[in-house]
Structures are given as structure tokens and as C-alpha cells.
Amino acid sequence: MSLALILNLAWHVGTLALVALGLAIIFGKLRIMNMAHGEFVMIGAYSPVITSSMGLPAWLQLPVCLLTVGLVALVVERAVVCRLYGRMFDSLLATWGISILLREAIELIFGRGYQSVSLPIPGTIQILGSGYPAYRIAIIACIALGFALLAWWNSRSMVATRIKAMVENPGLAQAVGIDTGRLSRWAFVFGCCTAGLAGLALAPTIRIEPMMGLDYLIKSFFALVVGGLGSLEGLGLGAGIIAGTQSLIGAAFNQTYGYLAVLSLSILFLWLKPDGIHSASR
């Protein structure tokens, strides 16, 4: 296996893990089947386009991304999602409507055509004799650092426990002093923002268009199904298996086979092992 292949794998696994992280919080913890998750990735990917269309300098892309995605997520949570806790099927349908809404809104503003974004860090880095895009290496490093920080924080923070308490018994959680409205609101917004960040990170490497979200939604759902809900280990495992299958079979045969392999693998897991490989919840 060449180094480029390994780095490519790290890139795919890392970005998928980042996309799936938000869904792991929203689906895994809040029990909302957020079908609009991919659209938050999409809005994140559009944020460089938004930044340049407002005439702002490129270094503001990150704050613009967080602000846009965060605001949209907040509105969505207040208007729709806050009524859906404990109604899994309804959450699936309503967020599906939201995903259509967001897609159409972006299409009305920016049109249906592809957008592209230039690389903020151009050039390649020579590693062991082969070149690899510097931008991707930077992003892989950032994601690795981010997950390390998250794991450290998660091990000392009570937030995850509070969210679990809130979802299992909202009344009791309120009685022991958890502000459930605020907790679920910010957990949802945080989850969407990580999706937006993933979109921003992916933006220079992909074609940006209103319909792009579905693919990320499906892959991150399947990563969670395969890995199992409720733990960072499961998330990493699932992202590794899904992105690994797709890029390895995609490289060995073609992209279609990679895609079909991921779908078949996911069906097998949903059928035979719906709790995934590494399930911490229950």
C-alpha cells in the first residue's frame, strides 16, 4: 500500500468521522433522526461562497460558517425539532422536510450550478518521496487534534450523562435541575456546527451544489449503524469501515462498486447487528 493511498484513507475516514460526529450527537444522544444533517454540511461548504459574495476577506470563512450554520440550526431547533423529542419517526419525516427546505433555499439564492472554492493552502508536501496536498494534511491533523480534545473533554465532562438523562426521562431530568430546553438546543446546534465545519473543510476538494448533502447524510448514518451509537470509539470504527470500504473497493474496481459495497455492508449490519460493533448505549 502506497503512502498516498494511506493518506487518502486517513482523509476520507477523518472527514467522514467529522461529518458523522454531529449526527452521532443528534441521532445517538438526542434520538432525533436528523435527515437534514447533510444539508448542514452543504451550508458549511457554501460558507466560502457566502463569504466571498459578501466581499469579506477569506480568513472570515470560519466565523461565517459557524455563524450561518449555527443560526440556521438554532432556528430549526426552536421551530421544529424541539417538538420532536421522543418521536423518532416524526423526527425523521419533519427533518426530511427541513432538508428539502434548506436545499431549495440555497438553490434559490445560489442557483443549481456547481460552485468551486480555491484551496486556502496550495501546494503539496513531500513525504517519503511522494507528494500529497498540503491542505489535506493540515485538515487531517486538525481533525485528529479535534477528536483528541473531544475525547479528553468527554471523559471529564458531565454533559453526555446529562443528555442521556434528559432523553431517557425529561421530567425527572428537569426535577434534578437540568435545563432540558437549553441542553437539547445547544447539543443540536453543536452537532450541526460540526457538520458545517466538515462542509467547510471539504469545500475546496469537492463540487459544491445544493444536492450534495444526501450522500454525506447516508454515509454518516451508515457509519453510525456499523460502528454503534453512543461512543467515540464506535464512531471512529464505523467511519473507518464505511470510508475504508468505499475508498479501497473504489480504488480497486470503480466508484460504483465502492458505493454498492457500502450499501450492502450497511444493509447487512442493519439486518443482523442493528446495534453496531461497539455500542455503549444499553
Place this chain on the structure above:
Amino acid sequence: MASILLRASLLLAVLLPIPVLFGEFTAYQIGLYLIYGIAAQGIGFLWGKTGVLPLGQAIFFGISAYAGAMSLRFADGLALQLAAAAAIILLLSSAAFVVAFLIFRGRSESGPFFSLITLALAMIAEQTAGTATEFTGGFNGFSGFASIGGLDPFGNLYYVIAAAAVGMSLLLFAINRSPANLIVRAVADNEPRLQLLGYPTHAVKSLAFAFSAASAALAGILFASHQGIVTPTSTGFALSAELVILTAIGGRFHVLGPLIGAVVVGWASAELRFNFPYWELIMAAAFIIVVLRAPGGIAELLDNSFMRFAPNSPRDESARKDAPMPQGRRVAGSLEFDNVHLQAGVVRILNGISFKTPDTGIISVIGPNGAGKTSALNAITGHLRLTSGRIRFVGDRIDSLPPWQALNCGIGRKLQVPSVFKSMSVMENIAVSMLAGRASWTDYFRTRAFAWRSEELSRVLNRRGVPLKNSMEKQVGTLPQGHRQFLEFAMAIASGPSLLLLDEPCAGLSPEETALMSSLIREFQENSGGLVIVIEHDMSIVEATSDKVLVLHQGEVLAFDSYEAVRNDPNVMAVYAGSTK
């Protein structure tokens, strides 16, 4: 029957004059919406009744459209084409049944995993259709075939589509009035209870899924003839999603809801799409509002306003018929636990329980919380798998059977927390329990089975003080806890079980009701001559009713004897009164 025909004729009267009144192009458009509506009716049936949400119905729609198109290209003559269409529908619905059966087997819920599997299957179908260019024409689509019977898509084909829509609605109206409808609805309401009434719920859900697949396949065949071209999008995720949206907006709980939804949304989108850029936004917002505020969709709103003029008349109560004898075994005999161990993870629940009951009588099971009383019942009905050991009833092993086979072995069970079908009326609950183990295939499609009563059931219902007779029309969800206890008891004995398991039947009852329940249990045992096992905490009830008492403590048998002997047993006294040391 008359009202079904009336409604179907009304639908026909609305659909037939459309080509004459609005012209052939409008009829052509309405035809397409009706095709989607037929597929959506199948979704409405499955989702509205069983609660299973299919996210990949376009698999059946698209594959059927491709197969139909191929058969139209190669088969000459109407008879051959119709035979091919029938074969395609049959094959696809059988495939759907097999897939659903494999997925649902061994589970008693329909969580989102099934929806996600159908979604993934639709994506595979779309991808395959796009890649297998030599069969499907790839993304250019499959074309070059005439429509079925050589009908003009802009002319006579409309009448075939309208006939299909009316036929589908007629079928659904008929199912709605049949006992089968109750069983399908009961799946969504309370699957574990339905299993205890002897229904293999995975098979019921698979049948409903097969039906929905058949309706999607029928729509797909019509679609091929109507459009003259089939592309990969007709088997993909986007169409599957749209069909679900049409169903939701139109109303999934009503036969005509999905048809209405398809026509209203289709027509509005054709009118507004090009003139009004925000159309898609409005559609999405409408869908969200329906999900949040009006889960019954358009049909429910129409129905409510219609109901104000024509209130539902209650069914005639006087005409009750004797039910046929229950199938399966109803022989009294002893229940035997042979060194039963039960372990869940590291928790040891039952640690080598052995006892053998007499053939007949009332056995009370007592013991502190966590003694394993309910787990022992769960082991009998197959809800828990034994780690080791045997359970025999009338000499036959029953410990490895799934819960839905308990009834067939002659076992009836009342659960600890009253478990009934909350969305149904008392009468419907009783009807489901009367069908259990008695109805043959054809009975599920005959309304007379609604009137069945068994001797056991009538005795309970007509007993003075039992609070069910005057609330037959009431929805069970509105009944107080005590009434539900009596209802569940009635349902558990309706099949005339030879082994009745009652888990705290008197919990939440007033002293008068408790006395009534005790005497009902006593009477049932005397009349049936079978075995009744009761978990009870109230010692006065135990003393009044039991022939023998089984004392469990920490997963072991502490004593199994008459009430007097058990009460004087030093081991039992130690557990109940605290340590004597």
C-alpha cells in the same frame, strides 16, 4: 357492504368525467398523479396501520416499470401482456414478503432499521439501473415499447388507470371493514400483546409489506405504459421519498388520503412550479406542518368536517354469535420446571428452579421483589431464553418456542402492567382476542367474526360489577387502570387457555374490584378445569384463592406447598419477616 360500493362509485363518478370536462391533457396529467397515488395507497396501508415506514417503495415501482416495459416490448397480445403484468406483481410482492420476513423475524418492534434498509435497497436499485446499461438503457432510459394493449396514453389509458385506482380503493375499503384490519392495526398498537394472542407479528408485517409492494408494482406497470420511458430515477430514493410525502400530506390513515395527496400535490406543483419560484419551499413547509400538527393529513381534515354531518352509528350489540372452537391444544396438564437457569449478562435471574405443578388448580407465586417471579413467566411464554434447563407443559417442552406460539400450546397470559390495544375500542380489543386461535384464513375477511363470543368471555363480560359492558365503544386509552385490568383478563381467557398466567391481576384495584377479580379467577379455573398461575403480593388474595403456593427467593424455589404449610415454613418466615438469627 353498501357503503363501500357507494364510496367506490363516488370515486368513480369523480374520476370518469375528467377527460370530457377538462380535456385529454389534464386527464393525462391526472393519470400520472393517480399512478403515484396507487403506490402511495400501499404506503398508507403499511405505514398508517402497522407503523412500518417504507423509505424505498420506488424499488418495486421502478423494477416493475422496467420489467413491464420489457414485457411490453417483447410480448404481443393483451392476454400475454396482462399475464406478464400479473406475474411481475406477484413476484415482486413475494420478494418483498421474503425480505421483510427475514428482517422482522425474531424481533417485536419496527424501529427505524427497517426503513433504513429499504432506503439502502432503493439506492442500490437506482445505482444498478443506471449502471446496467445493456438492460435498462442507463441514464437515457428504457424506451421503444407500446403501452399495454396498445392504448393511447393521452386517451383510453386514463380509464384503465382510473379503474385501477377505484379497484385498489375498493379493496382497501373492504379490508378496512374486515377483521384483518384489526390485526394489522394491532401490530402498530401493541406488538407484544398481539404475539401473546398467538399472532406471528413478523409474518403479519411482512404480509402488509408485500401488499404495499404489490400496489407499488401495479403503479409501476401503469407508469411504464403511461410514460413510454423508464429511467433510473423511477426506482430511486427521490421518488420513494416523494411517495411518502404524498402519503403523509394526503393522509395515511384513510383509504383515499394518498390518492387525494398525490392529485392535490401533483396538480398544485404543475400549476405553480413554473410561475412561482417559492413553490418547493411551500411544499416542504406544508410537509413539516403536516408532520407536526396534522398527522392525519388532508383526509383527516376532510373526514372530521364530514363526520360532523354524518356521525358514526354504533354497531348492533344484540347479534352475538358463538365463536368456533379454538384451534391447537386445550388439554389440562401439569407445568414442570426442570433445573431452569436464566442469566442475562452477569445477572443471574433464575438459579436452578425445579417444580412440578398438579394438573389443575390455582398456584400463587409469591416472593420479594427481584425473586424472579415475572422472569419465570417470561421463560414460560418464550420471552426469555433459558441458559439451561427445561420447561414442560403437559409433557412437551415449551421453553424454546417464540412467544406467539404460547397460545397454540394452550397458554394465556396477562402482563404485569396492563397491556391492551390502547388506540382501539373495548369492543375491538375483545374482537382481536376472540379471533386469536379461532379464526381461519377466510374468517379474517368476513365481518361476522366481529360478533363472535365464547362462553368464557361472555361469563366475564356479563358478570355484575365488571365495568366493560357499558364502555364497549370507548377507546381503551381513556379507560382507568382498573378497567384495563379487567379487559386484559377478559382477553387472556378469551381463547380458553388450559394454562393461564396472571401477573399481579389485582394491582391498582379497589377492595371490591379485588374481590370480584379473585372470584372471576376462581370461577374460570373451576369451569375450565385447567391450571392458573397467579403472581400476587396481597396475602389475603393468596389465601383465598390458591390451592398451592410457590415461594421464590433470589431465583430459587424456597417452598412449594399449601398456603398453611408455606406460612409456617421457617425459611419463608425468615425471608418475609427478616432474619430470625
